[in-house]
Structure formats: C-alpha cells, structure tokens
Amino acid sequence: MKINICGVEIDQLCFNEVVEKIVEHVLVGKEPKYVVTPNAQHIVLLQNNARFREYYRQAFLVVPDGVSLLWAAKFLQSSLKGRVNGTDLFEKLCAIAAEKQLKIFLLGGRPGASVKAKEVLEKRHPNLQIVGTYCPPYGFESQPEELAIINSKIREAKPDILFVGLGSPKQEYWIYDNYKTLNVPISIGIGVSFELVSSMVKRAPLWMQKSGLEWFFRLLVEPQRLWKRYIIGNPLFVWLVLKQRIGVSKFE
Incomplete structure (x- = not known):
C-alpha cells in the first residue's frame, strides 16, 4: 500500500520491512533497482522537476526518511509505519551484508568520508566486504571521462x-x-551518511532524532550549506501539504 503526499507515492512499510525487501531482492533478484528515501526537500524539488518525478516513479521502494513526512501523513488523515532514516538503513544493511557475505560499494561523500566510513564499518563488522570506495571530483557529472571511470570501478567491483x-x-x-x-x-x-558514520559530521542526539528535530540540529551544525533547504524549503513543504489537505491542489 502507498500513501500520496504532495504527489509522492510512499510505501507504507516499517524499517524492518524495508530492510527485508531490499535484502530479499539482492539475494534473489536479477534486475537492477534503486530505493528512494524522500524528505521534505525532495517533495518540494519534484513539484516542478519532471526528471526527479520520473526517478521516483521508477523506484523499487519509496520510504520516508524525514519525520516531517510522518507528520504530513497524519495531517492528511492517513499514516505511515515509521521513519526509514537513510543513515540507519545504511548501517543496518552493512550489518546484514557482513552476515550474508554481500559486497558493498561506497560512492561519493566529502574527500575522505567514504574511506573513513569504510574503516569504521569494517572495524564494527569484520566480515563486511566493502569492495570499493570512490570520491569523484566536484563537477564530475559534466565530465564524460570521470563518469566513465566511476562506472568502470563499480562494474569491476x-x-x-x-x-x-x-x-x-x-x-x-x-x-x-x-x-x-x-x-x-x-x-x-x-x-551525508558517510560523513555521519565516520563522525566527520556530528549527528543529532537520539532524542532530537526521535522528536523530529534532527533537521534543526543539522542546520545549527552546517548553517551555510543548509539554510535554504530548511528556512525556505520547510515552509514550502508545509504549504504544499496544507493545499493537499484542503483540496486546493490535487496531487497525482
């Protein structure tokens, strides 16, 4: 079952159900798929972005990363089973990968973040097979040679x-x-999960995560990078949800 929040069809699954479906597909599936972890920023971005909407449409799973989506679902007189935080999902899947001998690749992060995350996770899970890490340079997406290098490294691993x-x-x-x-x-x-796992960026205390204030903590930690997302983006998200609730906008 899916819940529509401002045009995004979100799977009504709890954290453990999401993990189970991902692992099951990795073990038995042959077709490549991807998982989306939307937050309020994603909802705002895709309103006028056809490419982003298509990305969502073709996803294997769409699971709520942000607590704001849980609140929105309740306000829209529906419900989601709980938050599926991207960093928690990353760490849990790595733990399972160590048990089931699955291979992991880490792409991106700030310089050094994926390598540090690899060290932390392999120390935590000695049997974990992280078969590659790579941090592409800034602007790589417009550099065909760099894109070819990335794809080559992943295919080889x-x-x-x-x-x-x-x-x-x-x-x-x-x-x-x-x-x-x-x-x-x-x-x-x-x-930013590589940075959080490696402690390059401090994560919010658990009480803030559970109370829906992790965004505020991140804003305090990295105000220059995140102020637009939260100071401008969050009110826009609230406005979109309000319009859906009162029927001014019908999202499909």
Whole structure:
C-alpha cells in the first residue's frame, strides 16, 4: 500500500520491512533497482522537476526518511509505519551484508568520508566486504571521462549494494542515469551518511532524532550549506501539504 503526499507515492512499510525487501531482492533478484528515501526537500524539488518525478516513479521502494513526512501523513488523515532514516538503513544493511557475505560499494561523500566510513564499518563488522570506495571530483557529472571511470570501478567491483552519497538531487540523477548499465541489484542515495558514520559530521542526539528535530540540529551544525533547504524549503513543504489537505491542489 502507498500513501500520496504532495504527489509522492510512499510505501507504507516499517524499517524492518524495508530492510527485508531490499535484502530479499539482492539475494534473489536479477534486475537492477534503486530505493528512494524522500524528505521534505525532495517533495518540494519534484513539484516542478519532471526528471526527479520520473526517478521516483521508477523506484523499487519509496520510504520516508524525514519525520516531517510522518507528520504530513497524519495531517492528511492517513499514516505511515515509521521513519526509514537513510543513515540507519545504511548501517543496518552493512550489518546484514557482513552476515550474508554481500559486497558493498561506497560512492561519493566529502574527500575522505567514504574511506573513513569504510574503516569504521569494517572495524564494527569484520566480515563486511566493502569492495570499493570512490570520491569523484566536484563537477564530475559534466565530465564524460570521470563518469566513465566511476562506472568502470563499480562494474569491476561487482557490488551487491551501491550506496551513493552525492547530495540531492545529484545522487538521484546519477543513479537514474546509470543503475541499469551498472547492473547492481540495489542502489540507494544516502546523502551525508558517510560523513555521519565516520563522525566527520556530528549527528543529532537520539532524542532530537526521535522528536523530529534532527533537521534543526543539522542546520545549527552546517548553517551555510543548509539554510535554504530548511528556512525556505520547510515552509514550502508545509504549504504544499496544507493545499493537499484542503483540496486546493490535487496531487497525482
């Protein structure tokens, strides 16, 4: 079952159900697929972005990363089963990958972030097979040679799960353009997760995560990078949800 929030069809699955479906597909599926973890920023971005909407339409799973989506679902007189945070999903899938001997590739992040995340995760899970990390240079998306290098590294490594930390919507665009040719069973865009796992960026205390204030903590930590997303984007998201609730806008 799916819940429509401002035109985004979100799967009504809890965290463990999402993990189960991803692992099941990796183990038995042959067709490459990708998972989307929307937040309020994504909802705002796709309103006038046909490419982003198509990316969502073709996704294997669309799961709510932001607590704001849980609140929106309740306001729209529906419900979601809980938050599926991208960083938590990243860490949980790596733990399972270690148990089931699945191969992982980390693409993106700030310089050094994916390597540090690899070290942290391999120390935590000695059997984990992280078969590659790569941090492309700024502007790589317009450099054909660099794009070819990235694809070559991933195809050579043959991972079972590809985690992409390039920020939105860049990571989604790249996944959408490349997931079929890479032939990786599951690709997931996870934003700043490499930095959070490696402690390059501090994560909000657990009480703030549970109370829906993680966005505020991130704004305090990185105000110059995130002020537009939260100060401008969050009110826009609220306005979109309000219009859907009162029937001014019908999202399909």
